Amino acid sequence: MLYLYNGALDVPKILKEWYEQEAASNYGAYIPFVGTVRSEDGIEGLSFDIYEPILESWFRSWQERAKAKGAVIKMAHSRGDVMLHESSYIAAVFSPKRRVALEFIDTFVEDFKTSAPIWKYDLKNGQRVYALERSTAIQGSGILANKIL
Amino acid sequence: MLYLYNGALDVPKILKEWYEQEAASNYGAYIPFVGTVRSEDGIEGLSFDIYEPILESWFRSWQERAKAKGAVIKMAHSRGDVMLHESSYIAAVFSPKRRVALEFIDTFVEDFKTSAPIWKYDLKNGQRVYALERSTAIQGSGILANKIL
Amino acid sequence: MIRVEFLGPIQKAPLELEITNLSELATLLQADKELSKWLTNCAVAVNDTLVSSLEVSLKDGDKVSLLPPVCGG
């Protein structure tokens, strides 16, 4: 239930597939979150690097958290270039009742932003520029800068 | 941006249409909420009555709240019968940034549940039974029961 | 003439009444045994706008709607 694609996501197709996958699972609420590349600061698009082994273990831990609440989580993300007004990210929660789904999608998306090992680059003037100022250091970062006694 | 349908919603089609409607609007976040009929207490489905004039004015007030935050809200709902595992409700928020969208979909859906003039009936043994115990009195209810001096 | 409509699950035909305010309507409806169970949990709209008190006067052609507890979704 973690899907990685090269380039932009086919959002209608993915939303349809996920809806149909769970059509008979008796979930009352389905909440997708779709992230789309915005025109900002003259960028032509974004580009993404993903470190899959840690993304997969991070996602597995969220699947377990979802399961403990009777819910299911799915996620799709792009590798490489995604141009303006194309989409690079979908996360979705299914749960029996709405409160769990509404709270879960929020905490999932926020943790995704600060923990998932994905690096974003602006595509600008033909260059691929790391978006450092919009990035977040993973919790626990900096230990290699400790003074060694 | 309020769509009422007779019977179940075609969820993939609606999610696709809304996504495409805003494809060039430069929103970074799109969050639909999809409500699906669950098998519970032996029901065969649900049925809905809608009072459209007040639903429309309630929805317009939410469109204005969305606009004030730079967001857009869309909603679809079924009239009449919707059977098990079919969907009766979709609400969706588009906004430039994710926080507004995550918070807006939550407050919108909760207000919808307690304010939108829609009545739900269980379809059970061929009967249409008002779901009183799952319903919420609209804020300000009860004034006609006041003692008149 | 004021038209009074009962929405959703309230199984009652509309009324046409000669009244001038909501207090008069309350008095009339409270006398209706079948309706009185609905009054404590119904919201009231005048010409499709919800009102929060009985201090509302009515004029010829106005519409009053009773909205029982809701559950969309």
Place this chain on the structure above:
Amino acid sequence: MIRVEFLGPIQKAPLELEITNLSELATLLQADKELSKWLTNCAVAVNDTLVSSLEVSLKDGDKVSLLPPVCGG
């Protein structure tokens, strides 16, 4: 031999080092002028599991990864 990988935007080829713990790695990397700017905001994983302190011993074949600040979505 320990393999050290630099992920995402850190433009540096992997290293193969004879070290036995993360403190030794810290000492080595702090001496690298080009890398030192990354160290304060990089997370560290050993065999693809994030670690939160330098009190980690390493054995032959282990992989250490440096993860700079992230921004998915």
